[in-house]
Amino acid sequence: MPGKGEVVRNNVRRLRFDAGEMTQEQLGKLAGVTRHTIMAIEAGKYDPSLLLAFRIARAFGKTVEDVFIFDSEQLAS
Amino acid sequence: MAEFEKYAWWNLCVAVGTVVLFAALCIVTRKPAASMAAFSILALSGCPFFRLRPPAADERDREIDRRSTTVAMGFFWLVFVIAGVGPGFALGWDTLVRVPVWAFSQVISAAWIVILAAKSAASIRMYRAG
Numbered sequence: 030m031p032g033k034g035e036v037v038r039n040n041v042r043r044l045r046f047d048a049g050e051m052t053q054e055q056l057g058k059l060a061g062v063t064r065h066t067i068m069a070i071e072a073g074k075y076d077p078s079l080l081l082a083f084r085i086a087r088a089f090g091k092t093v094e095d096v097f098i099f100d101s102e103q104l105a106s
Numbered sequence: 107m108a109e110f111e112k113y114a115w116w117n118l119c120v121a122v123g124t125v126v127l128f129a130a131l132c133i134v135t136r137k138p139a140a141s142m143a144a145f146s147i148l149a150l151s152g153c154p155f156f157r158l159r160p161p162a163a164d165e166r167d168r169e170i171d172r173r174s175t176t177v178a179m180g181f182f183w184l185v186f187v188i189a190g191v192g193p194g195f196a197l198g199w200d201t202l203v204r205v206p207v208w209a210f211s212q213v214i215s216a217a218w219i220v221i222l223a224a225k226s227a228a229s230i231r232m233y234r235a236g
Binding site for chain 2: 063
């Protein structure tokens with residue numbers, strides 16, 4: 030869980046549409062989670078585990094850092 | 107709505123329904139011992155899990171389950187402490203009281219209702235919050 034002043038953003042929604050408008054259900058199946066968990070991740074309400082982050086990145090053929098962005102100054106600025 | 111959020115709603119309805127039915131039976135029959143029949147519907151809290159292919163919990167479901175259990179046990183502990191020391195302060199620590207067997211049995215069911223309702227309510231809130 031991020032600490033104070035730390036935010037984990039993600040590009041999951043954009044990457045889904047870049048991947049031929051992949052649905053949340055399809056991404057969930059590839060990553061081994063439910064559609065609701067993908068929804069929560071996209072909304073920034075849930076920070077996935079490292080394992081799930083790797084699975085999602087692999088589903089898009091990207092690295093974890095292409096999908097998830099750790100921003101430690103967003104709230105501080 | 108996630109499958110496990112539906113389960114939480116189901117369990118909350120079972121807990122509230124049990125209390126409502128018990129109160130209604132107490133009013134109608136005026137016999138708390140007979141009204142204990144209401145607690146039999148607490149068994150319905152297990153129904154969602156009696157499916158041939160129950161849904162698999164993912165990491166978010168497990169995280170919410172863990173956190174809501176912590177909240178429920180914390181709330182139960184608070185109730186437990188208040189119920190444990192409350193009568194002593196209210197009636198005096200050396201007071202003798204006679205408790206019927208049905209009241210003793212109801213305490214067990216009431217404890218389960220508190221845990222079930224608190225865990226369900228916490229789960230629903232956590233699913234809504236993300």
